[in-house]
Amino acid sequence: MLKVNDINVYYGSIHAVKGVSFEVNEGEIVTLIGANGAGKSTILNSVAGLLKTKTGSIEFKEKSLLGTAPHLIVSKGLAMCPEGRRIFLQMTVEENLEMGGYTRKSDEADASLIDVFDRFPRLKERRRQQAGTLSGGEQQMLAIGRALMSKPELLMLDEPSMGLAPILVDQIFSIVKELNDAGTTILLVEQNARMALSIADRGYVLETGKIVTSASAKALLNDDAVRKAYLGG
Amino acid sequence: MDFILHLINGISLGSIYAIIALGYTMVYGIAKMLNFAHGDVIMVGGYISFVVTANLGLPPAVAIVAAVAVCTALGVIIEKLAYKPLRAAPSLAVLITAIGVSYFLQNAALLIWSSNPKSYSSMFSFEPLRLFNNRLSITSVTIVTVVTGIVVMAALTLIISKTKMGKAMRAVSEDKDAAQLMGIGVNKTISITFAIGSGLAAIAGVLLASAYPIIMPTMGSMPGIKAFTAAVFGGIGSVPGAMLGGILLGVIEIIGRAYISSELSDAIVFSVLIIVLLVKPTGLLGKKINEKV
Ligand SMILES: Nc1ncnc2c1ncn2[C@@H]1O[C@H](COP(=O)(O)OP(=O)(O)OP(=O)(O)O)[C@@H](O)[C@H]1O
Numbered sequence: 001m002l003k004v005n006d007i008n009v010y011y012g013s014i015h016a017v018k019g020v021s022f023e024v025n026e027g028e029i030v031t032l033i034g035a036n037g038a039g040k041s042t043i044l045n046s047v048a049g050l051l052k053t054k055t056g057s058i059e060f061k062e063k064s065l066l067g068t069a070p071h072l073i074v075s076k077g078l079a080m081c082p083e084g085r086r087i088f089l090q091m092t093v094e095e096n097l098e099m100g101g102y103t104r105k106s107d108e109a110d111a112s113l114i115d116v117f118d119r120f121p122r123l124k125e126r127r128r129q130q131a132g133t134l135s136g137g138e139q140q141m142l143a144i145g146r147a148l149m150s151k152p153e154l155l156m157l158d159e160p161s162m163g164l165a166p167i168l169v170d171q172i173f174s175i176v177k178e179l180n181d182a183g184t185t186i187l188l189v190e191q192n193a194r195m196a197l198s199i200a201d202r203g204y205v206l207e208t209g210k211i212v213t214s215a216s217a218k219a220l221l222n223d224d225a226v227r228k229a230y231l232g233g
Numbered sequence: 234m235d236f237i238l239h240l241i242n243g244i245s246l247g248s249i250y251a252i253i254a255l256g257y258t259m260v261y262g263i264a265k266m267l268n269f270a271h272g273d274v275i276m277v278g279g280y281i282s283f284v285v286t287a288n289l290g291l292p293p294a295v296a297i298v299a300a301v302a303v304c305t306a307l308g309v310i311i312e313k314l315a316y317k318p319l320r321a322a323p324s325l326a327v328l329i330t331a332i333g334v335s336y337f338l339q340n341a342a343l344l345i346w347s348s349n350p351k352s353y354s355s356m357f358s359f360e361p362l363r364l365f366n367n368r369l370s371i372t373s374v375t376i377v378t379v380v381t382g383i384v385v386m387a388a389l390t391l392i393i394s395k396t397k398m399g400k401a402m403r404a405v406s407e408d409k410d411a412a413q414l415m416g417i418g419v420n421k422t423i424s425i426t427f428a429i430g431s432g433l434a435a436i437a438g439v440l441l442a443s444a445y446p447i448i449m450p451t452m453g454s455m456p457g458i459k460a461f462t463a464a465v466f467g468g469i470g471s472v473p474g475a476m477l478g479g480i481l482l483g484v485i486e487i488i489g490r491a492y493i494s495s496e497l498s499d500a501i502v503f504s505v506l507i508i509v510l511l512v513k514p515t516g517l518l519g520k521k522i523n524e525k526v
């Protein structure tokens with residue numbers, strides 16, 4: 001479904017992503033794990049069109065995404081829930097969700113709104129509240145709900161568990177799993193490698209801009225080097 | 234009775250400032266730039282309406298529509314040619330470009346219409362409203378200005394809070410990248426903002442020229458600066474702030490001129506601004522700037 005081939009991404013003279021290739025097949029949960037600054041967000045932002053790649057190709061459903069303006073990507077079926085949530089704090093919960101469905105016809109967006117409210121009843125209770133007044137966990141649910149409003153075939157999540165209490169982390173991961181069971185393909189970036197690998201089908205390990213290992217999630221969970229570096233031994 | 238008249242005149246002048254300030258503040262909120270050529274768009278609006286009535290002999294309604302249409306297009310073109318190539322440039326470069334655009338518009342007007350002031354006949358010439366046995370007489374321009382101000386502010390508030398386009402504008406103003414991830418076209422949104430702001434500037438131009446019936450190529454500078462002040466006063470980037478700031482500034486200016494000193498009225502206006510900014514640096518209704526975590 002998504003094929004990233006040998007991309008290189010720079011910030012000025014900083015070479016942040018070095019010849020990275022990976023793919024995500026329909027129906028999978030694929031995770032990219034790696035330490036701070038490994039280049040995970042840079043890769044997702046490149047796929048979403050927010051960053052330009054210097055070389056390489058990115059294909060989604062057999063069509064190149066390179067050169068496509070970022071705002072035209074979501075209607076192709078690819079949504080991203082960015083790092084740090086990036087919800088619109090000064091807009092209400094419902095307005096945030098409406099923005100998530102911006103590219104869709106209003107009746108389709110209305111139907112998605114009902115789905116999202118079913119999945120996240122808390123958001124429904126708080127629909128008229130300013131997003132900035134939500135708790136961290138609620139904000140993360142809003143960020144995910146907002147991304148779901150476009151009814152994506154592939155959902156990219158950048159550290160959805162960041163800054164959340166353990167109980168909420170569990171909840172977020174089980175939501176991700178549910179979404180996948182309901183048919184959404186997932187590309188998940190996480191520092192919480194154990195959790196990510198526990199729900200993923202496959203994983204890639206990223207170190208300073210390069211992919212150093214890729215295997216099934218199960219194999220990675222049992223890989224000595226991975227255990228040492230990312231799973232606390 | 235005098236006080237009431239001054240107050241009404243202040244609200245009228247303030248409505249004009251508010252209409253101009255809305256353009257400044259919306260562009261600032263969405264494109265994060267100070268469009269110092271905004272005042273000169275007012276002047277273009279004044280001249281276009283003048284040409285349509287005085288030179289072509291068409292009715293005022295046509296003149297107003299023409300002024301709005303030309304200025305709306307002008308705003309969009311200025312943004313495309315002058316500012317869009319500088320999206321990623323440092324803000325100083327954008328500021329200097331805006332000043333350049335301002336000079337360009339003024340000089341183009343000089344070339345076309347010469348530096349001689351032209352006398353402008355009001356677009357609104359119905360009988361003044363007389364109240365309290367003729368002790369209070371409110372001119373037609375004042376009435377139209379206040380009513381226009383109310384309509385513009387109400388319409389804009391409605392557009393921004395309720396329509397899909399308005400919500401997209403707020404989304405872009407809060408977080409461009411996140412807005413793009415939603416499928417909102419940032420370039421299109423910025424164009425729309427310039428279009429609305431410049432259309433409003435044309436309306437302000439017609440109102441201003443009708444109230445102070447002389448037009449010349451530099452006529453937009455001072456109201457532009459005052460309206461910019463009003464936008465900062467109310468909290469730059471805030472739409473209700475621009476409205477409040479504009480009205481207050483107009484009232485302070487007129488009352489100050491009437492009761493304190495006509496020479497010092499501008500000084501009073503700017504003193505109030507400085508005091509407000511000292512007490513509340515973000516302006517009256519300005520939002521605290523969210524720090525990125
Ligand atoms: N805007 C930027 N300008 C310059 N360098 C940047 C910028 N953004 C990221 N980098 C650098 O690129 C590298 C990769 O950053 P990236 O944000 O992709 O890492 P990450 O894997 O997402 O890290 P984290 O887990 O902390 O989110 C880092 O070395 C970072 O310092």
Ligand SMILES: [Mg+2]
Pocket residue numbers: 040041042083158
């Ligand atoms: Mg990151």
